Structures are given as structure tokens and as C-alpha cells.
Amino acid sequence: MGSADVENIIDARDVVKSFGNVRALRGVSLTVKRGEVVVIVGPSGSGKSTMLRCLNALERIDEGSVTIDGIPLDADSRHIHRIRTEVGMVFQSFNLFPHLTARKNIMLAPRLVRKKGETEARDEADVLLKKVGLGDKTDVFPGQLSGGQKQRVAIARALAMQPKIMLFDEPTSALDPEMIGEVLAVMKDLAREGMTMVVVSHEMGFAREVADRMLFFDDGRLIEEGPTAQVLDHPRETRTREFFRKVLK
Amino acid sequence: MVEFLTQQAQVFLDIFAYLIPALPTTVAITITAYLLAVTLGLLVSLARLSNRRLLRWPAKTYVDVLRGVPLLVQIFFIYFGLGKVLHLGRFSAGVLAVGICYSAYLSEIFRSGIGAIEKGQHEAALSLGMTRFQVLRQVILPQAARIIVPPAANEFIASLKDSSLVSIIGLRELTRAGREYYSQFFVDFQTWLAVGVLYLILTLGLSRIVAWLEKKYRVHGYGVAR
Ligand SMILES: Nc1ncnc2c1ncn2[C@@H]1O[C@H](COP(=O)(O)OP(=O)(O)OP(=O)(O)O)[C@@H](O)[C@H]1O
Ligand SMILES: [Mg+2]
Numbered sequence: 137m138g139s140a141d142v143e144n145i146i147d148a149r150d151v152v153k154s155f156g157n158v159r160a161l162r163g164v165s166l167t168v169k170r171g172e173v174v175v176i177v178g179p180s181g182s183g184k185s186t187m188l189r190c191l192n193a194l195e196r197i198d199e200g201s202v203t204i205d206g207i208p209l210d211a212d213s214r215h216i217h218r219i220r221t222e223v224g225m226v227f228q229s230f231n232l233f234p235h236l237t238a239r240k241n242i243m244l245a246p247r248l249v250r251k252k253g254e255t256e257a258r259d260e261a262d263v264l265l266k267k268v269g270l271g272d273k274t275d276v277f278p279g280q281l282s283g284g285q286k287q288r289v290a291i292a293r294a295l296a297m298q299p300k301i302m303l304f305d306e307p308t309s310a311l312d313p314e315m316i317g318e319v320l321a322v323m324k325d326l327a328r329e330g331m332t333m334v335v336v337s338h339e340m341g342f343a344r345e346v347a348d349r350m351l352f353f354d355d356g357r358l359i360e361e362g363p364t365a366q367v368l369d370h371p372r373e374t375r376t377r378e379f380f381r382k383v384l385k
Numbered sequence: 386m387v388e389f390l391t392q393q394a395q396v397f398l399d400i401f402a403y404l405i406p407a408l409p410t411t412v413a414i415t416i417t418a419y420l421l422a423v424t425l426g427l428l429v430s431l432a433r434l435s436n437r438r439l440l441r442w443p444a445k446t447y448v449d450v451l452r453g454v455p456l457l458v459q460i461f462f463i464y465f466g467l468g469k470v471l472h473l474g475r476f477s478a479g480v481l482a483v484g485i486c487y488s489a490y491l492s493e494i495f496r497s498g499i500g501a502i503e504k505g506q507h508e509a510a511l512s513l514g515m516t517r518f519q520v521l522r523q524v525i526l527p528q529a530a531r532i533i534v535p536p537a538a539n540e541f542i543a544s545l546k547d548s549s550l551v552s553i554i555g556l557r558e559l560t561r562a563g564r565e566y567y568s569q570f571f572v573d574f575q576t577w578l579a580v581g582v583l584y585l586i587l588t589l590g591l592s593r594i595v596a597w598l599e600k601k602y603r604v605h606g607y608g609v610a611r
Contacts, residue, residue, distance in 0.1 A: 194508055221514035231509035235527045244523060245513035290509075297513055 178353030224294030284315030407562035421484030426491030451489035479551035
């Protein structure tokens with residue numbers, strides 16, 4: 137388990153997830169290869185966030201199976217815990233810890249979960265902050281950062297756990313337009329370094345530039361998938377075409 | 386006139402000399418009961434916030450019952466009822482009664498404080514691989530403290546005053562000492578004035594500490610606009 141010989145680092149089969157009588161996912165299968173960058177698009181309420189959240193057990197699936205790097209996501213809490221340490225997540229609303237400085241936000245999980253020493257965790261946090269272009273913000277609280285800066289700290293915080301997979305749920309949609317670029321730039325760097333990424337985003341430029349594959353969700357189903365350029369330029373399904381016509385105008 | 390005043394001063398000195406040895410008991414009951422209340426209150430609030438109905442329902446009943454029955458009755462029940470079965474002494478029974486009663490009030494304060502923290506905080510921490518306990522201890526409680534500390538500290542003051550009810554089961558704390566002094570020397574006005582003054586000194590002292598805590602938790606770093 138958890139060895140490099142598993143080709144599909146994410147393997148989700150026939151995932152069904154309901155909230156009361158809302159069927160958020162109606163049987164979705166998706167696989168992601170090691171190092172692949174996948175972008176998920178689709179209308180509001182189509183189940184994109186739910187899908188991501190099922191991949192690190194923030195939601196428990198009703199039916200189907202999810203396997204991450206060979207580890208089955210089942211009721212075993214040790215499996216859930218291991219998967220969460222290997223899968224980083226970045227949220228639309230950043231969710232930085234407001235009572236901790238940027239550096240301490242990043243250090244917290246490595247200290248508690250990876251049991252790293254104070255100095256090691258601190259040095260790594262500082263390296264990561266530099267990497268996302270915030271080397272001068274170590275001792276600043278989230279309340280004093282702009283949206284784009286917050287999101288970059290959030291990415292650094294997830295990276296500090298040295299995850300094998302990064303999930304992004306609309307990382308730029310809460311940002312002012314002028315801040316989107318700085319966050320996408322960090323994500324592009326990550327993709328170039330070979331990180332496996334699943335990104336829910338409607339930033340088509342970003343998708344075209346770095347995504348190997350594009351997945352289109354509608355009404356709790358995976359309607360269409362394929363190489364990014366092909367899905368963008370020659371969508372097979374009518375629903376995909378209609379969606380792009382509305383989004384891209 | 387001078388004679389009257391010196392005589393009165395002597396009376397008060399006498400009373401205070403009698404009362405002050407009972408002060409540590411009042412303080413001890415209050416602190417022990419409060420620690421018990423914080424522990425129980427936190428557990429009850431977590432049960433109430435749980436998504437398991439089997440935890441939520443008993444916790445809600447616990448709070449409703451304890452808030453609906455006068456503390457004095459709870460003291461009688463625990464000392465004469467439970468106490469006889471479990472062989473509880475006066476001190477343990479008093480502490481248990483006040484502690485349990487206040488755990489209900491504190492659990493409501495904890496519940497609203499913890500409940501006020503965005504769900505995203507919890508999710509971000511979980512997604513980093515932290516355990517539920519780590520999330521609570523390192524992420525949720527430090528933020529909730531800002532909301533919890535002022536009202537919880539007020540409950541501490543209230544529990545100090547309510548500890549006087551424990552005098553009813555014969556535990557020799559401040560109020561009990563006042564009653565004893567009165568029944569020996571039959572000075573009522575001065576005795577109860579002195580008892581009142583001692584409670585007031587304690588509560589005013591505590592209020593100052595509460596005000597300081599409020600300021601400390603307000604200033605602490607992240608009060609800045611998001
Ligand atoms: N916790 C929840 N409780 C109840 N219903 C939920 C919950 N989470 C999601 N849903 C519902 O499930 C469906 C799918 O939601 P999801 O958030 O996955 O959509 P989405 O594709 O991410 O949409 P958006 O683009 O608006 O973020 C929606 O109908 C939503 O209302
Ligand atoms: Mg969403």
C-alpha cells in the first residue's frame with residue numbers, strides 16, 4: 137500500500153453521495169494518475185466540491201469506493217488519517233487560522249501530525265513562505281493579509297505536510313481580479329514540479345496552460361472528460377457545449 | 386461618640402476574626418466546583434454539538450433539568466439523597482452540587498462559543514491530518530476563548546456567591562460562619578454587614594480580573610478586520 141507502483145494515485149468508483157434527499161453525486165468514477173493535473177468544471181450545484189471532499193473524507197460516501205495511493209478510504213480511522221496527511225486541500229475561503237501568524241499556520245500540522253521539532257518546522261515554514269512569495273510575512277496574522285496573500289499562505293500550509301496530492305476547490309473565486317494571477321502562478325509552479333493536482337476552477341486560461349485533463353460535471357454526474365484542449369475546443373456533449381457558451385461568452 | 390465608635394470597631398474586629406478563617410473554605414468550594422463545572426461543561430457542550438443523536442439528546446436533557454431546578458434543591462438532593470448512598474461528606478456534596486449545576490450554565494456558554502467558529506476552520510484542520518482532539522485544542526478553543534472567557538468568568542463570580550447556599554448543609558464556609566457568630570452573640574446587623582463586605586471584596590476583586598481577561602483576549606493579535 138502507498139507505493140509508487142499504483143498507477144492511479146486517485147481511484148474513485150461509482151461514488152454516490154446524498155444530503156438528505158439531495159443527490160449530490162449519482163455514481164461518479166474518476167481516476168487520476170501520479171503527477172497529473174486535472175481540472176473539474178461544471179455548473180453550480182453539480183457536485184464538484186462534494187467530489188473533492190469525498191477524496192479526503194471530509195464527506196463520507198454512501199456507495200462506491202475511493203482509493204488514494206493504494207489506501208482504501210473506508211471506515212478505518214487510521215486509513216482516513218493517513219489519507220488526510222497525504223492529501224492537501226485548499227479552500228475557496230482560505231480558512232487560515234486567524235489566531236496564528238502566517239508562519240505558525242504553516243508549522244501547526246507538521247508539529248502536531250508529523251511530530252516535527254520547533255526549529256525544523258519553522259525553517260520549513262520559512263522556506264515555503266519564500267516559495268509562495270511571502271518571505272516578509274512570517275509574523276503577520278491572517279487578518280492583515282490580502283485575499284491573494286491569504287490563499288498563498290493556505291497553499292504553503294497544505295504543502296508543509298508534504299502531500300502527494302493537492303485538491304483545490306475554487307481557490308481564486310473569492311479573490312479580487314488583480315489577485316488571481318499571483319495565486320495561479322503559485323499553482324502553475326506546483327504543477328510544473330510534478331504535483332498531482334485536482335482543481336475545481338473556472339479559470340480557463342489556467343486550465344489550458346497546465347491541466348492534462350478536463351472533467352465536466354453536471355447534476356451529480358461526470359458528463360465528459362478528455363484532454364483539456366479537446367474538451368474546451370471540441371466538446372462532445374451538448375450540455376458541455378452549453379456550459380462553455382455561458383461561461384466563456 | 387468616640388466610645389461608641391471604638392466599641393463598634395471592636396465588634397467588627399471580633400466578627401472579622403471569626404469569619405476570616407471560613408474564607409478559605411468558600412474559596413476552595415468555588416474553585417473546585419468551578420473546575421468540575423468547566424470539565425463537565427466542556428464535555429456536555431461537545432456532546433450537544435455532536436452529530437450523533439445518542440450524545441446530543443442526553444446532553445440537552447442534562448442541561449434542561451439542571452437549569453430548571455433551584456440550586457438549593459440540587460444541594461439537598463445531592464447531600465441527603467445521593468450523599469447517603471455514596472457516603473459523601475459536606476464538602477464533596479457541596480462541591481458536586483455547585484459544580485454540576487454550573488456545568489449546565491457553562492456548557493451553554495461553551496456551546497455558543499464553539500458553535501460560532503466557522504465550519505471551515507474545522508475542515509481545514511482535519512484536512513491537514515489533525516485529530517479531533519488536536520483540532521479542538523489548537524484551532525477551535527483558542528478562537529472560541531475570545532467569546533467564552535468573559536461570560537464564563539462571570540459565572541465564576543456567580544458561583545462564588547451561590548456557594549453560600551452550601552451553608553444549608555452545615556458546611557462551615559463564610560455564610561455558615563456568619564450564622565454561627567450570630568447565634569452565639571446575637572449581633573445581626575454587624576454580622577451580616579461584615580459577611581456581605583467579605584463577599585463584595587471577593588467579587589469585586591474577581592471582576593477586576595475578568596475585566597483584565599476581557600481586554601487581554603480582545604487585543605490578542607487577530608482582532609484586526611479580516
Ligand atoms: N452539507 C450539505 N448539506 C446539504 N446539501 C449539500 C451540502 N453540501 C452540498 N450540498 C448540495 O449538494 C449539491 C452539490 O453541491 P456541491 O457543493 O458539491 O456543488 P458545486 O458543484 O461545488 O457547486 P458550486 O459551483 O456552487 O460550488 C448541491 O445541490 C448542494 O446544495
Ligand atoms: Mg463548490
